[in-house]
Amino acid sequence: MTLASSGGARRPRQRRSAITRDRVAQVALGLFNAQGYTPVTTNAIAEACGISTGSLYYHFRHREDVLWYLFQRVEARVRGLFIDSPFKDTGLALLRRQLVAVAEILTEYRFFFPDQTAILRRDERVAAAFLGLQTDVVGAMRGQLAGWLRPAHQGDRLVPPDAEGLARALWLMMTNWVTYLHSRGESVETAAVAGAVPVALALLDPYIPL
Amino acid sequence: MTLASSGGARRPRQRRSAITRDRVAQVALGLFNAQGYTPVTTNAIAEACGISTGSLYYHFRHREDVLWYLFQRVEARVRGLFIDSPFKDTGLALLRRQLVAVAEILTEYRFFFPDQTAILRRDERVAAAFLGLQTDVVGAMRGQLAGWLRPAHQGDRLVPPDAEGLARALWLMMTNWVTYLHSRGESVETAAVAGAVPVALALLDPYIPL
Incomplete structure (x- = not known):
């Protein structure tokens, strides 16, 4: 019962994470293309994604x-x-x-x-x-x-x-x-x-x- | 007398300066080629020339x-x-x-x-x-x-x-x-x-x- 429900809870979260990781990368790519790679900070990526720096760190550390x-x-x-x-x-x-x-x-x-x-x-x-x-x-x-x-x-x-x-x-x-x-x-x-x-x-x- | 001697004094200095300006540029070029342009500071150029930053400024401000x-x-x-x-x-x-x-x-x-x-x-x-x-x-x-x-x-x-x-x-x-x-x-x-x-x-x- 516990195993089954924890398994059930993990699946959707993993799928959601996979989508978000790709979306974050896509938003970052847009920033790199617009401003050049060097000036784009991790904070700027989080902001452009509309998420906190903490949430960003869940997907990409740097x-x-x-x-x-x-x-x-x-x-x-x-x-x-x-x-x-x-x-x-x-x-x-x-x-x-x-x-x-x-x-x-x-x-x-x-x-x-x-x-x-x-x-x-x-x-x-x-x-x-x-x-x-x-x-x-x-x-x-x-x-x-x-x-x-x-x-x-x-x-x-x-x-x-x-x-x-x-x-x-x-x-x-x-x-x-x-x-x-x-x-x-x-x-x-x-x-x-x-x-x-x-x-x-x-x-x-x-x-x-x- | 004053004019003549000041004129006499300026000539060699101008010639020496012209040579030095070119030498400074040549030393800086060597640094740029060895390390890349970005990391080379004005101080590093003066040091490689064996002159003070003040002397370097006489030739190049930046x-x-x-x-x-x-x-x-x-x-x-x-x-x-x-x-x-x-x-x-x-x-x-x-x-x-x-x-x-x-x-x-x-x-x-x-x-x-x-x-x-x-x-x-x-x-x-x-x-x-x-x-x-x-x-x-x-x-x-x-x-x-x-x-x-x-x-x-x-x-x-x-x-x-x-x-x-x-x-x-x-x-x-x-x-x-x-x-x-x-x-x-x-x-x-x-x-x-x-x-x-x-x-x-x-x-x-x-x-x-x-």
Whole structure:
């Protein structure tokens, strides 16, 4: 009787907590995107959620825990695109799908790359995970590109392409596109960030089979 | 007599001051590169120069004045490369010369781009000048690339290249190459930064006449 009723009481609370934890993270993400990560305090997150600091602590002990929660969500999505890719396409069509999805993620988490160095300098856990993700995504892109580069490409060109370099360049121009818009005071919306996709495709088009 | 001797006394001091102002900026640059811009205080700069804070104030009132001095030096060099270019080359040879020189500047001032957002957020004077320089360099590159792109390039490709996009991509991958090395804990030396040059050239090679 006691066991059954305590079990019955715990279930709804756990479900409610799970929803609230995600809502807190979403509200915090909105603040990070609007103000930048650094100036947003734990108190400001609680206030924006309309809850007390004590209630917030039930879900996240620090702002860093919110960042970690958000980072893990992004990591799962990005690994899904490049490492366990669900796409059946190949060549330029595959790259287009991947980059369109990346542009969406970059827009949704647009606070991150403009402050990449400052964030990673202060957070060893996210820094280590970020480095692992960056290495794996660039490695996956390098593998994809290496499969497309043919000896013909080497002969054609004054400057022979190299899969590692092309993969790095792709990573750098995609991840810093938001910083570029930001520096010009342009609004960072999906359409503007997606502007990076045709540019990346035009750069790689000469090296990719149809 | 008084005028002559005061004039005689001022000259050497002015010359000594000019040398010292430049030396202070050089020592500060070394600190910024080693520790990042944000943590370096005015006191730390004076100490590294082996002078008192009072003596430092004679040359630069704040750390921000040192940054401004350094920025103006960089701006003059970069404008010299892209806007009043001394090079007689054209096509890929011109681009190679420009990018090799850019890689040297990026190495020498390697503190800047990893902390670009944090630096520009706090310093309106440098932010305005940076935006002007970025706009002018991307504009100059766009002009150079537009002169090279031919209708044939449009027909050849599934994804037609666009000079504005290619110029932005070039800016982003060059300026963020240091951040990439930095994030991987690799040493930021001239040879490593110059690794960006063949990658940029390989990306643009298909669009540039020999």
